[in-house]
Amino acid sequence: xxxxxxxxxxxxxxxxxxxxxxxxxxxxxxxxxxxxxxxxxxxxxxxxxxxxxxxxxxxxxxxxxxxxxxxxxxxxxxxxxxxxxxxxxxxxxxxxxxxxxxxxxxxxxxxxxxxxxxxxxxxxxxxxxxxxxxxxxxxxxxxxx
Numbered sequence: 001x002x003x004x005x006x007x008x009x010x011x012x013x014x015x016x017x018x019x020x021x022x023x024x025x026x027x028x029x030x031x032x033x034x035x036x037x038x039x040x041x042x043x044x045x046x047x048x049x050x051x052x053x054x055x056x057x058x059x060x061x062x063x064x065x066x067x068x069x070x071x072x073x074x075x076x077x078x079x080x081x082x083x084x085x086x087x088x089x090x091x092x093x094x095x096x097x098x099x100x101x102x103x104x105x106x107x108x109x110x111x112x113x114x115x116x117x118x119x120x121x122x123x124x125x126x127x128x129x130x131x132x133x134x135x136x137x138x139x140x141x142x143x144x145x
Contacts, residue, residue: 032091039092041085043069043076050076054092058123059103060085072125095142097121098132105142 008014016034020027040051058070062082069076078085086096093105107124114120117133131139 033093041069041078041080041088043078045074045076052076054089054104055106057094057104058107058125058127059101059129060089060094061102062100070127093142095135095139097135097139098130101129103129111139 018027018030039054041054041057043050043052052069052071056071058072060078060082061068061070067078067080067082067085069078080088082100082102085094085102089102094102095105096102103121103123108121109124109126110122111119111131112122114130117136119131119136119139121129121131123129
């Protein structure tokens with residue numbers, strides 16, 4: 001398969017075009033992946049509102065009835081609850097890994113076993129989060145897709 005990239009003028013709308021003989025599972029997977037990378041989340045920091053691109057999110061965590069969005073070096077607060085993020089991000093490359101954390105699988109560098117059936121998830125920014133034993137099967141299933 002050949003891949004071509006063409007630079008367009010600033011005034012033109014960006015687009016992605018796929019040329020194929022038939023729409024097979026590989027093409028469908030590419031389309032799902034591309035769609036999963038689009039979108040923004042509303043978040044707050046120091047009483048200012050921001051639009052955070054989904055591709056920049058490392059993980060979302062709920063602590064003391066507050067929800068935080070973690071980027072590579074920044075942290076923002078969100079008004080949505082963790083279960084709302086789980087519903088919103090379910091079709092994307094995000095998965096719940098514990099009662100309080102949803103992680104972006106595209107930011108995972110490595111996963112290795114930890115104690116008591118749990119796993120340690122090392123993110124690209126070198127931060128570590130724990131995958132609870134209860135969520136391990138769901139994480140494995142999402143990784144196989």
